[in-house]
Amino acid sequence: MSKFASLLALLAVVPSLAYAQSPVYGQCGGIGWTGATTCVSGSVCSKQNDYYSQCIPGAGAPGTTVAPTTAPTAPATSAPGGSPTTGSAPSAPSSTPAAGNPFTGFQVYLSPYYAAEIAASAAAITDSSLQAKAASVANIPTFTWLDSVSKVPDLGTYLADASAIQTKTGQKQLVPIVVYDLPDRDCAAKASNGEFSIADGGAEKYKDYIDQIVAQIKQFPDVRVVAVIEPDSLANLVTNLNVQKCANAEATYKASVTYALQQLSSVGVYQYMDAGHAGWLGWPANIQPAATLFAEMFKSANSSPFVRGLATNVANYNALTAASPDPITQGNPNYDESHYINALGPMLQSAGFPAQFVVDQGRAGQQNLRQQWGDWCNIKGAGFGTRPTTSTGNPLIDAIIWVKPGGESDGTSNSSSPRYDSTCSLSDATIPAPEAGTWFQAYFETLVSKANPPL
Numbered sequence: 518m519s520k521f522a523s524l525l526a527l528l529a530v531v532p533s534l535a536y537a538q539s540p541v542y543g544q545c546g547g548i549g550w551t552g553a554t555t556c557v558s559g560s561v562c563s564k565q566n567d568y569y570s571q572c573i574p575g576a577g578a579p580g581t582t583v584a585p586t587t588a589p590t591a592p593a594t595s596a597p598g599g600s601p602t603t604g605s606a607p608s609a610p611s612s613t614p615a616a617g618n619p620f621t622g623f624q625v626y627l628s629p630y631y632a633a634e635i636a637a638s639a640a641a642i643t644d645s646s647l648q649a650k651a652a653s654v655a656n657i658p659t660f661t662w663l664d665s666v667s668k669v670p671d672l673g674t675y676l677a678d679a680s681a682i683q684t685k686t687g688q689k690q691l692v693p694i695v696v697y698d699l700p701d702r703d704c705a706a707k708a709s710n711g712e713f714s715i716a717d718g719g720a721e722k723y724k725d726y727i728d729q730i731v732a733q734i735k736q737f738p739d740v741r742v743v744a745v746i747e748p749d750s751l752a753n754l755v756t757n758l759n760v761q762k763c764a765n766a767e768a769t770y771k772a773s774v775t776y777a778l779q780q781l782s783s784v785g786v787y788q789y790m791d792a793g794h795a796g797w798l799g800w801p802a803n804i805q806p807a808a809t810l811f812a813e814m815f816k817s818a819n820s821s822p823f824v825r826g827l828a829t830n831v832a833n834y835n836a837l838t839a840a841s842p843d844p845i846t847q848g849n850p851n852y853d854e855s856h857y858i859n860a861l862g863p864m865l866q867s868a869g870f871p872a873q874f875v876v877d878q879g880r881a882g883q884q885n886l887r888q889q890w891g892d893w894c895n896i897k898g899a900g901f902g903t904r905p906t907t908s909t910g911n912p913l914i915d916a917i918i919w920v921k922p923g924g925e926s927d928g929t930s931n932s933s934s935p936r937y938d939s940t941c942s943l944s945d946a947t948i949p950a951p952e953a954g955t956w957f958q959a960y961f962e963t964l965v966s967k968a969n970p971p972l
């Protein structure tokens with residue numbers, strides 16, 4: 518209760534979302550935005566991208582952080598042939614990784630940005646029981662998406678904060694990030710298109726983005742960093758080369774991801790390449806090609822032990838272990854993430870990549886919600902899932918994690934938006950939905966009320 522009380526104190530300064538001024542970290546502009554364009558006192562409206570401006574705490578104010586927005590992913594899911602688709606001194610990163618699970622012995626750093634989103638959101642809830650549950654989500658670690666170059670300095674802010682916490686408490690800190698800024702990003706869908714294009718020097722710009730991340734991490738060798746690498750990108754190369762944009766991007770994706778793996782390994786970042794999910798690469802026709810590609814990428818990174826393995830189910834809704842197969846999974850023996858991982862792991866091992874896994878369960882609390890397995894956008898009735906833990910019950914799985922910050926939209930349902938993807942107005946999607954990455958209050962409230970286990 519004391520945590521809740523202190524949150525209430527914070528909430529007292531955060532106006533409700535309905536006010537004429539946007540709250541700290543609230544949206545204040547962007548294409549299609551019709552809400553408030555001014556910010557509460559102490560914060561300034563700052564453009565993040567064409568689609569999203571945000572109220573950032575006043576520059577230089579003590580105790581504030583300039584926090585990033587986080588973006589969702591939009592797993593693209595069409596498979597060829599129309600089939601379903603898809604204490605003591607902290608240990609410093611070094612060129613020699615510690616053996617074993619990189620999460621063991623570390624406390625996962627809580628994103629102040631997500632905490633502020635949660636606080637503002639909880640303030641808008643009138644039901645006191647739901648409000649308390651909503652507020653408690655701020656204490657559950659969630660990944661920070663570095664989805665544009667402008668977010669990279671925030672990593673430095675978080676690392677400095679984590680380093681200070683570590684010094685003060687003696688508890689080793691781990692900052693979890695998502696590296697997500699490939700040129701021609703999200704090549705098979707539209708909702709999460711990025712800032713770089715291959716035609717416009719995107720490959721060089723991506724290297725600069727990685728270099729900037731590396732520069733931040735170098736300043737804080739005492740803090741551990743774990744990264745999920747480029748959601749959807751390599752999976753798109755397995756199943757979506759029939760999409761022209763993906764075919765065009767293949768060589769650049771591979772070279773860019775290789776660069777990321779090598780450079781991040783050089784500063785001791787433990788990495789998990791995104792490997793889609795059971796309903797995408799878990800299909801019998803896709804799983805061996807996937808294993809071949811991921812092993813190739815591992816070798817291109819000189820088989821670095823910092824390339825720890827693969828991340829699955831990022832931003833998706835699949836159970837780790839389903840009580841029974843969802844009818845939409847029919848025809849795929851790998852009907853949940855455990856089956857997928859247990860099938861893929863040995864194939865990777867045979868191909869020379871002794872991969873370990875992390876699995877996103879942030880929005881996987883409820884099952885049997887979708888019309889089709891490939892549906893990914895703001896699925897109706899989803900609830901927060903199993904809390905992050907290293908007690909996974911599966912020796913191949915290092916950790917259950919929450920990668921997608923629950924409450925941020927997967928994509929807009931506004932068909933006039935340039936980033937509109939029709940998946941976001943299917944019958945199993947929650948409508949109306951705001952632009953990808955922006956706060957979706959109604960959706961968050963459902964995640965809270967449907968959480969399983971309950972909050």
Ligand SMILES: *[C@@H]1O[C@H](CO)[C@@H](O)[C@H](O)[C@H]1NC(C)=O
Binds near residue numbers: 548551931932
């Ligand atoms: C939908 O998007 C268009 C184009 O960005 C915008 O003009 C319009 O206001 C948006 N509609 C709603 C309901 O947000």
